[in-house]
Amino acid sequence: MRSMFIRVTVCFKAQGVCGSRNLCGVGLQRSFCMTAAGTVLGGKSEGRKASPSAGVIQRSVDGLVRSFEEIPHTGRSGWINLVKFWRENRFQQLHKHMEKTFNALGPIYREHVGTHSSVNIMLPSDISELFRFEGLHPRRMTLQPWATHRETRNHSKGVFLKNGEEWRSDRLQLNKEVMMTASVKRFLPLLDEVASDFCRMLQARVERDGRGEKGTRSLTMDPSPDLFRFALEASCHVIYGERIGLFSSSPSMESQKFIWAVERMLATTPPLLYLPPRLLHRIGAPLWTQHANAWDHIFSHADARIKRGYQKLSSTQRKGSEAGAVEGHYTGVLGQLLEKGQLSSDLIKANITELMAGGVDTTAVPLQFALFELGRNPEVQEMVRQEVRASWSQAGGDPQKALQGAPLLKGTIKEILRLYPVGTTVQRYPIKDIVLQNYHIPAGTMVQACLYPMGRSSEVFEDPLRFNPGRWGSSRREGQSVEGAGFRSLAFGFGARQCVGRRIAENEMQLLLMHILLSFHLSVSSSEDIKTTCTLILQPETPPMITFRKL
Numbered sequence: 281m282r283s284m285f286i287r288v289t290v291c292f293k294a295q296g297v298c299g300s301r302n303l304c305g306v307g308l309q310r311s312f313c314m315t316a317a318g319t320v321l322g323g324k325s326e327g328r329k330a331s332p333s334a335g336v337i338q339r340s341v342d343g344l345v346r347s348f349e350e351i352p353h354t355g356r357s358g359w360i361n362l363v364k365f366w367r368e369n370r371f372q373q374l375h376k377h378m379e380k381t382f383n384a385l386g387p388i389y390r391e392h393v394g395t396h397s398s399v400n401i402m403l404p405s406d407i408s409e410l411f412r413f414e415g416l417h418p419r420r421m422t423l424q425p426w427a428t429h430r431e432t433r434n435h436s437k438g439v440f441l442k443n444g445e446e447w448r449s450d451r452l453q454l455n456k457e458v459m460m461t462a463s464v465k466r467f468l469p470l471l472d473e474v475a476s477d478f479c480r481m482l483q484a485r486v487e488r489d490g491r492g493e494k495g496t497r498s499l500t501m502d503p504s505p506d507l508f509r510f511a512l513e514a515s516c517h518v519i520y521g522e523r524i525g526l527f528s529s530s531p532s533m534e535s536q537k538f539i540w541a542v543e544r545m546l547a548t549t550p551p552l553l554y555l556p557p558r559l560l561h562r563i564g565a566p567l568w569t570q571h572a573n574a575w576d577h578i579f580s581h582a583d584a585r586i587k588r589g590y591q592k593l594s595s596t597q598r599k600g601s602e603a604g605a606v607e608g609h610y611t612g613v614l615g616q617l618l619e620k621g622q623l624s625s626d627l628i629k630a631n632i633t634e635l636m637a638g639g640v641d642t643t644a645v646p647l648q649f650a651l652f653e654l655g656r657n658p659e660v661q662e663m664v665r666q667e668v669r670a671s672w673s674q675a676g677g678d679p680q681k682a683l684q685g686a687p688l689l690k691g692t693i694k695e696i697l698r699l700y701p702v703g704t705t706v707q708r709y710p711i712k713d714i715v716l717q718n719y720h721i722p723a724g725t726m727v728q729a730c731l732y733p734m735g736r737s738s739e740v741f742e743d744p745l746r747f748n749p750g751r752w753g754s755s756r757r758e759g760q761s762v763e764g765a766g767f768r769s770l771a772f773g774f775g776a777r778q779c780v781g782r783r784i785a786e787n788e789m790q791l792l793l794m795h796i797l798l799s800f801h802l803s804v805s806s807s808e809d810i811k812t813t814c815t816l817i818l819q820p821e822t823p824p825m826i827t828f829r830k831l
């Protein structure tokens with residue numbers, strides 16, 4: 281029975297849904313893994329009939345769908361796995377751990393770590409199946425322990441939104457200010473201003489501290505602290521409608537503290553996610569305190585800005601009524617939300633806090649990777665620069681036009697996020713039963729689309745380790761052989777729940793790279809791969825040194 285079923289599964293992969301050379305390879309690998317799962321991990325290999333209540337089960341083979349229990353797994357005891365994770369430092373290497381596990385077990389596996397259980401997938405066809413319905417999002421739940429902590433501290437409650445209607449109506453309001461074309465038009469000049477100021481600051485530094493002939497000096501440096509400042513300055517400009525002067529020679533302590541708080545919050549989140557609340561208070565107490573303090577700081581930052589936002593608004597309104605008309609000054613996302621008055625101040629606070637906390641490291645880190653990859657791929661760098669030069673000169677100073685004429689620049693960002701996805705997974709709890717790799721996945725199971733292994737898989741991308749921004753220009757051709765090809769670029773997530781800061785992030789990163797490429801030639805001293813570490817977001821273990829030579 282076992283071998284018969286495996287044979288059927290191989291046929292299914294080869295001829296049926298996948299129907300491609302690439303996925304066929306995975307199908308064969310998979311069937312081998314299932315044998316391994318049956319013997320090594322003790323999984324049963326008998327298929328079962330799809331139950332009518334399963335609803336969406338369509339991908340059965342002769343009516344047979346394997347049970348959830350049969351999905352290959354990394355060990356049944358979450359606690360043993362948790363100990364292994366701590367001992368082997370796997371939290372920091374989660375992305376590599378996933379890649380290794382897919383190689384060993386095939387394109388789907390289950391994992392239990394502490395209280396956390398997930399089904400992990402990595403093929404676009406499976407990911408497209410996962411996103412066929414809008415599943416529930418886990419983010420609010422992961423922050424739950426934090427909310428409880430704050431309640432005990434007597435702070436304001438319930439600022440984090442639940443899934444469901446309340447979340448949806450809030451999100452739709454927010455989309456108007458950060459995702460819609462009209463809002464992008466409003467904030468793009470603000471981002472462009474910060475990006476060109478950053479370049480001016482860098483030019484002055486290279487001129488002052490660099491080596492070589494005046495005018496073509498070069499400077500080798502770790503740009504990461506400056507990129508964090510750039511990202512915070514850009515976020516503040518868009519979100520609060522004001523600059524905070526981070527490019528001055530002595531940035532304020534307040535701004536520096538904010539960056540530290542975001543870094544601490546990110547670094548302390550992953551281990552806390554795997555501990556049950558009762559244990560948190562004992563073994564996780566120091567981490568927990570650091571985590572909560574970091575959030576407190578991030579919240580107090582938002583509080584101060586909102587207070588100032590209200591003051592600004594009332595003074596603008598006063599002036600408006602005195603002058604007979606309100607000047608159409610754009611005072612950032614916060615100003616717009618306050619002015620429209622459709623969200624309560626608690627919701628505005630929650631949104632602003634999330635935008636600020638989610639908007640700094642997430643863009644500063646991919647920019648580090650981008651400078652590194654452009655530096656170690658001089659031909660690609662030159663191609664992108666030529667395109668950007670042409671586009672910039674035709675755009676007559678309009679940053680939006682300049683970006684529209686530079687598809688390779690857009691491809692550069694996609695390529696960076698393919699190789700170094702900021703969030704290594706996108707997670708959902710499906711609201712209906714689904715079938716993935718011919719296994720039954722009950723509604724409510726946590727399913728993770730694993731972006732790091734997908735981005736580096738030769739089953740999904742041709743020559744996956746090559747940095748090739750041009751591959752995204754011909755996406756139809758590249759995607760022809762892969763079912764669910766649209767699901768290969770998922771760094772910002774998908775659907776109604778996708779990254780709300782996406783348009784800010786894409787434009788911010790593209791504009792900065794554009795100005796840098798117009799002003800500097802980039803190089804690196806070693807073309808060895810960067811070692812990466814996962815502290816909620818994927819980042820370099822050591823920030824790469826980049827040489828900036830003035831053009």
Ligand code: HEM
Nearest residue numbers: 634635638639642702771772773774777778779780781785
């Ligand atoms: C390269 C940069 C970024 C990447 C790769 C990224 C990635 C993501 C991903 C994967 C999600 C979850 C989406 C899903 O589950 O479908 C997300 C959500 C979110 N991101 Fe980003 N992000 C980036 C930049 C930003 C920026 C700049 C901001 C703020 C200005 C931001 C704010 C948020 C927020 C608030 C959410 C939660 C949205 C919601 O659930 O309504 N992100 N991001």
